Amino acid sequence: MNSLKVDQLPELYYDVRSRRWKYRDRKTFASIEAVRTQAERYANEEKQALVKLASSYSEGKIDLEQLQRQAAQTIKHIHLADMIRGLDKQSDLTPNKFLLVARNLKQQYSSGKDPLTGERFGLSYLAADIAEGRVSSAQLTNRLRMFGESGKVTFWGTKAAIAKDKGLGEARRILGKAEHCRHCPVYAAMGWVPLSELILPTQKCECRTNCQCTVEFRAPREDACRVPLRDK
Numbered sequence: 001m002n003s004l005k006v007d008q009l010p011e012l013y014y015d016v017r018s019r020r021w022k023y024r025d026r027k028t029f030a031s032i033e034a035v036r037t038q039a040e041r042y043a044n045e046e047k048q049a050l051v052k053l054a055s056s057y058s059e060g061k062i063d064l065e066q067l068q069r070q071a072a073q074t075i076k077h078i079h080l081a082d083m084i085r086g087l088d089k090q091s092d093l094t095p096n097k098f099l100l101v102a103r104n105l106k107q108q109y110s111s112g113k114d115p116l117t118g119e120r121f122g123l124s125y126l127a128a129d130i131a132e133g134r135v136s137s138a139q140l141t142n143r144l145r146m147f148g149e150s151g152k153v154t155f156w157g158t159k160a161a162i163a164k165d166k167g168l169g170e171a172r173r174i175l176g177k178a179e180h181c182r183h184c185p186v187y188a189a190m191g192w193v194p195l196s197e198l199i200l201p202t203q204k205c206e207c208r209t210n211c212q213c214t215v216e217f218r219a220p221r222e223d224a225c226r227v228p229l230r231d232k
Contacts, residue, residue, distance in 0.1 A: 009038050009084070020090045036085050043081035047148035050074045054141040057130075068127045075108050075123070075147055082151030086158030092165075100157050108150050115204050116183075123147070149202075149209035156200045156215055163217035164195055170220050171198040176212025181205050184213055192218065 012021045012030055021030045030038075050071060057067045079101050087093060107113075112121040126143055129135045135143070163171065173187040183205035199205075201213040 009035070009042055009081075012038055014093070019093070032087065032090050035090065036087070039081040039084040043078050043085065043151060046074050046077045046081065047145075050078070050144050050148045051141055054137065054144050057140065058137040064127055064130055067130075068123055071144065071147065072109055072123055075150065076105055078148060078151040079105055079108075079154045082155040083158050086155045086162070088162055092158075092162050096161060097158055100161060101154055104150070104154050104157065108147060114208075116206065146209045152202050152209060152211065153200055156202075159215060159217070160195060160198060160200065166217075168217040168219050169195050171195050171215050171217045173199065173201070174214045174216055176214065178210075178212040180213075181207045181211075183207075184211065188213070192221075194220075 009021070011024060012035060013024055014020075015022050018029070021035045022028060023030055053062070053067055053071055053074070056062045057064070062070065083097055083101050084093075087097075108122055110122040110124040113119070114121060126135070126140075126147075130140065160171065170192045172190070172192045173184070175184060175188045184207060187199050187205070195217070198215065201211040201215065202209050205211055205213075207213075
């Protein structure tokens with residue numbers, strides 16, 4: 001919880017005792033709608049800051065070590081903000097949501113592996129490519145932009161975790177309005193699948209973090225159709 005107070009939502013802080021956000025200046029409670037709005041704005045600002053690191057590095061304002069460190073911190077902010085955006089209510093902020101963020105950040109930092117190509121990815125691999133002269137200024141900008149969009153998997157992972165807590169055991173991929181890779185229509189055509197088999201947007205598709213798909217959740221059909229027994 002402390003990392004939220006330090007890193008997230010400049011106008012709000014998380015009050016551990018009440019398990020709700022408060023405005024820093026007024027100390028009054030903020031609605032979940034206000035929290036999500038601020039989280040979205042903060043995530044967008046951090047995405048812009050992440051991309052700007054490319055020009056700072058190219059212009060010699062920061063070195064490679066500073067680029068990697070600042071990018072890691074900014075990506076952390078984005079994932080935390082996207083986790084907050086995915087909350088339905090403030091009490092949904094539970095330890096398992098932070099574990100989700102931690103797992104996803106580990107991949108973005110150093111342990112990512114593309115399930116389609118088997119290629120490794122992460123900031124450490126980007127730094128190695130830069131050090132060996134394999135990344136142009138334009139490529140650096142694009143790769144940092146894609147890192148900035150990686151928070152989508154945390155957002156949808158949060159939504160899936162909340163759906164599971166609610167007993168919504170089925171989900172389906174919905175195609176976005178943008179152009180799709182060859183994989184996304186296949187996943188969407190599967191229709192409703194068990195939540196455990198859901199492939200989150202950005203995962204196992206050539207769109208990667210550019211993916212514009214969304215997800216819907218519902219209770220399993222046998223549960224939805226079940227009629228409660230009346231007392232005799």
